[in-house]
Amino acid sequence: MIQFQNVTKRFGDFTAIDNLTIDIFEREFFALLGPSGCGKTTMMRMLAGFESPTEGKIFLAGQDIAPVPPNQRAVNMMFQSYALFPHLSVWENIAFGLKREGMPKPEINARVDEMLRLTRLEKFARRRPHQISGGQRQRVALARSLAKAPKLLLLDEPLGALDRKLREETQFELMDIQEKTGTTFVIVTHDQEEAMTVASRVAVMDNGQVMQVATPADIYEAPNSVYVADFIGDVNLIEGKVTATGEGTFALHWRDGAEPLRVKSPTGFSEGQTAHLAIRPEKVTISAERPADAANAVQGKVLDIAYLGNLSTYHVELPTGDIIKAQTANTRRISRRDYTWEDTVWLSWTATGGILLAN
Amino acid sequence: MKRLSAFNVVSLTFGFAFLYVPMLILILFSFNESKLVTVWAGFSTKWYGELMQNDAMLQAAWVTIKVAVFSSTIATVLGTMAAYVLVRSGRFLGRTLFSGMIYAPLVMPEVITGLSLLLLFIGIGLDRGVLTIVLAHTTFSMCYVSVVVSSRLATFDRSLEEAALDLGCSAAEAFRLVTLPIIAPAVVSGWLLAFTLSLDDLVIASFTTGPAATTLPIKIFSAVRLGVSPEINALSTIMITVVTVGVIGASLVSKRALVKQRQEEQDAVRAS
Amino acid sequence: MGRHRLAVLDRHRRHLVGELMRRFLLIAIPYIWLLALFLVPFVIVLKISLSDAAIARPPYFPQFDWAEGIRAFIAELDFENFIWLVEDDLYWKAYLSSLRIALTSTVLTLIVGYPIAYGMARAPEEWRPTLMMLVILPFWTSFLIRVYAWKGILSNEGFLNQFLLWSGLVSEPLQILNTTTAVYIGIVYTYLPFMILPIYAALDRMDDSLIEAAEDLGCSRFSAFWLVTVPLSKGGIIAGCFLVFIPAMGEFVIPSLLGGSDTLMIGKVLWEEFFSNRDWPVASAVAVVLLLILVVPIVLFQRNQQKEQESEQ
Numbered sequence: 001m002i003q004f005q006n007v008t009k010r011f012g013d014f015t016a017i018d019n020l021t022i023d024i025f026e027r028e029f030f031a032l033l034g035p036s037g038c039g040k041t042t043m044m045r046m047l048a049g050f051e052s053p054t055e056g057k058i059f060l061a062g063q064d065i066a067p068v069p070p071n072q073r074a075v076n077m078m079f080q081s082y083a084l085f086p087h088l089s090v091w092e093n094i095a096f097g098l099k100r101e102g103m104p105k106p107e108i109n110a111r112v113d114e115m116l117r118l119t120r121l122e123k124f125a126r127r128r129p130h131q132i133s134g135g136q137r138q139r140v141a142l143a144r145s146l147a148k149a150p151k152l153l154l155l156d157e158p159l160g161a162l163d164r165k166l167r168e169e170t171q172f173e174l175m176d177i178q179e180k181t182g183t184t185f186v187i188v189t190h191d192q193e194e195a196m197t198v199a200s201r202v203a204v205m206d207n208g209q210v211m212q213v214a215t216p217a218d219i220y221e222a223p224n225s226v227y228v229a230d231f232i233g234d235v236n237l238i239e240g241k242v243t244a245t246g247e248g249t250f251a252l253h254w255r256d257g258a259e260p261l262r263v264k265s266p267t268g269f270s271e272g273q274t275a276h277l278a279i280r281p282e283k284v285t286i287s288a289e290r291p292a293d294a295a296n297a298v299q300g301k302v303l304d305i306a307y308l309g310n311l312s313t314y315h316v317e318l319p320t321g322d323i324i325k326a327q328t329a330n331t332r333r334i335s336r337r338d339y340t341w342e343d344t345v346w347l348s349w350t351a352t353g354g355i356l357l358a359n
Numbered sequence: 360m361k362r363l364s365a366f367n368v369v370s371l372t373f374g375f376a377f378l379y380v381p382m383l384i385l386i387l388f389s390f391n392e393s394k395l396v397t398v399w400a401g402f403s404t405k406w407y408g409e410l411m412q413n414d415a416m417l418q419a420a421w422v423t424i425k426v427a428v429f430s431s432t433i434a435t436v437l438g439t440m441a442a443y444v445l446v447r448s449g450r451f452l453g454r455t456l457f458s459g460m461i462y463a464p465l466v467m468p469e470v471i472t473g474l475s476l477l478l479l480f481i482g483i484g485l486d487r488g489v490l491t492i493v494l495a496h497t498t499f500s501m502c503y504v505s506v507v508v509s510s511r512l513a514t515f516d517r518s519l520e521e522a523a524l525d526l527g528c529s530a531a532e533a534f535r536l537v538t539l540p541i542i543a544p545a546v547v548s549g550w551l552l553a554f555t556l557s558l559d560d561l562v563i564a565s566f567t568t569g570p571a572a573t574t575l576p577i578k579i580f581s582a583v584r585l586g587v588s589p590e591i592n593a594l595s596t597i598m599i600t601v602v603t604v605g606v607i608g609a610s611l612v613s614k615r616a617l618v619k620q621r622q623e624e625q626d627a628v629r630a631s
Numbered sequence: 632m633g634r635h636r637l638a639v640l641d642r643h644r645r646h647l648v649g650e651l652m653r654r655f656l657l658i659a660i661p662y663i664w665l666l667a668l669f670l671v672p673f674v675i676v677l678k679i680s681l682s683d684a685a686i687a688r689p690p691y692f693p694q695f696d697w698a699e700g701i702r703a704f705i706a707e708l709d710f711e712n713f714i715w716l717v718e719d720d721l722y723w724k725a726y727l728s729s730l731r732i733a734l735t736s737t738v739l740t741l742i743v744g745y746p747i748a749y750g751m752a753r754a755p756e757e758w759r760p761t762l763m764m765l766v767i768l769p770f771w772t773s774f775l776i777r778v779y780a781w782k783g784i785l786s787n788e789g790f791l792n793q794f795l796l797w798s799g800l801v802s803e804p805l806q807i808l809n810t811t812t813a814v815y816i817g818i819v820y821t822y823l824p825f826m827i828l829p830i831y832a833a834l835d836r837m838d839d840s841l842i843e844a845a846e847d848l849g850c851s852r853f854s855a856f857w858l859v860t861v862p863l864s865k866g867g868i869i870a871g872c873f874l875v876f877i878p879a880m881g882e883f884v885i886p887s888l889l890g891g892s893d894t895l896m897i898g899k900v901l902w903e904e905f906f907s908n909r910d911w912p913v914a915s916a917v918a919v920v921l922l923l924i925l926v927v928p929i930v931l932f933q934r935n936q937q938k939e940q941e942s943e944q
Binding site: 364366367368370371374375377378379381382384385388397398437438440441443444448451453456457460461462463464466468469470471474475476478479482494495497498501505529530531555558559561562565566576579580583584586587591592595598599602603605606607610614 | 646649650653654657658660661662664665666668669670671672673675676679743744746747749750751753754760762764765766767768769771772773774775776777779780781782783784786788789790793820823877878880881882883884887888898901902905906911914915918921922925929932933
């Protein structure tokens, strides 16, 4: 439904978006995820019409939207600050766009009521924005931007201003509303948990470029670059030189004298190429003895233990000085830890537990 | 609770006495029976009566109010436009000159502004009178309006305007339906400021006026140059009262609105 | 491309043209107004200051004549009036005296205003809006009336003298009205709010715990004030001083109502040159020189304001 074709946006000398090509499909919940300043907000503002691309084209439903001013686009935006009009009531805020369209009065009433029901705001219709709580304001902003039934709804950090608990509830509400209305949602966020929870596809961005577009599971389990692996979640990165040992299996020589690590990878590597092994801490098993059948095992000393309640993360220092993180679920209430500081432990993982990434 | 030290109490007392005692004396002696404004001779309101009989004075008051209404209204429109340009229009040709021309009249000695405008009016052959004073007052008070309005616009959340555009407004509609209602208090106080500046102005009006249009300050100035007169005291008292009531009233209204809004915000937080 | 698409594109284009037109008008209207009524008049003042006085209407020479062309016109202009300003000691004495009066009264206003601003900033929170309004209120009241109020107080039989005689401090009335002292009092009185407000704003922003920290680190009360409070309110002090000094320099009402014949101020000289002597070229030259003197403080003032704004962010 939306296509960015070789879009570049420059502000003076600064390149916010660099030759970006991306497709967003109908009825999709699409997330743009990246650190601040990566260009995600600029992309969204180009879709809304507040910025125009320096080069390249953006198509909405097959039509180039460059000459269409923001007030005539079938795109609505929910602003990070919500941008609720303080001088208008909740009802008038939601009806604002409909009135501009010249919709007949009875239809406006019906549509606003529908929106109020959808966002469970019926009781607050007559209030002014400053008379309701932050969570309610967020829902008014959502109702207002959905009222015109846009083809595409843009959400700029929609949950950034809410506290953690409310944010989690609202995430599910958002998904629910997206499903009910069938609108295409594009959300901008720097919060990876939020992107992973709500979106059907995630684009990870950095420095004006899209690093990877995939489902949340693929982004996490099969990152295509060191950047994505490092940006999403916690990861151990081990650098080394690759040699092929068989069909789809490789050995990573990561330290002189250390046993090479065995990895399976669908992508090919040339002999002696430098690569990173990315392995998530929860895929690393910690044990007192060396497991007999482990593809990879290293010995080290427990340096630090981070107790997170449901999980514990062990920071283990290897004799080479490298630190590897291993995570275990605390499935039983702890009366006594199995391992403590300064204990010598074995870390092990399978050949498919990690992913080998070229630089 | 912080307590004021003796030094602070003394300095505040003397400071505010210094600011207000002269005006209180002025008001007191407007009710003096005697023509001498330094000797108390009993309570009387006869000077107010005489003031009401003074046609020249009333005529001047009428001219002054007319000038002030027109000039402050035009100045508010132009000043708001200028403020919008300063805050929102980004770069354009001659922007530095533009902002210079907005800020310079604020600190320009009035004698220079007055002289230069007079020479302009003579140069283009414009008859001096109400029109020329209105033009002159508009020019310097629009700068005050634009400073007041632009400081409000600078703190204005720009995404409100973008939201209006996003919901189908043209730029003009967004200004009329969203920006203007929100900055309205600043626009109103800009108008009030322009209005009082115009009411008070002596120097620029003296330069740009003609024989047909004498404003109140010009009249007062020529009267007090000769000495003090209880009639002027009466007039001053009326003007001071009007301003005081206006300013205190306006600040009470805005304070009450603020208190109400805070209360409602707290209620909303508590209710959720 | 279908007919409908063309119509849509056409509407967008017209829309765009309309927006550009609006933007142009929005900038052009106030711009042209200020050019015509602020900048052009200055050019005229400059031009007339280079002309010669003449007994005519308007009373100066040369008049601009299209037939003779610009070159001939410029040839007639000269710096005679400026030379006159230098040669006649009335003018440079008036400039110097204005400068001295403006400087002295700025310092006096600071001395009177600082303790008030300090007291306000130290006052209980709930008093401050009221105190603030008490300072702003005189600003809304007619300048002329506030100056006039002092005429009745300072005259020989005025309240100040009555009070001084009654208390036995003096045995005969002091001549205050129509002296430079009265001008100082008038300037301090009328410009006091301009001094108090920026200093108060600076002091109000200051964190009280800074003083406590200074005292904790061994400062006496006075040295804490001198080493912490004063430097932190420097921006406010500078802004206040400029706000008093710049307009005081060109002041006309105060010297003509409260000052005597020996009080020379350039605003008054300009006024008399224009209205009494009807010497427009000399009046214009006086204005040009006054402006040149004020350019430096005005530029410094705007620098200071910018710096303050930046430090706030």
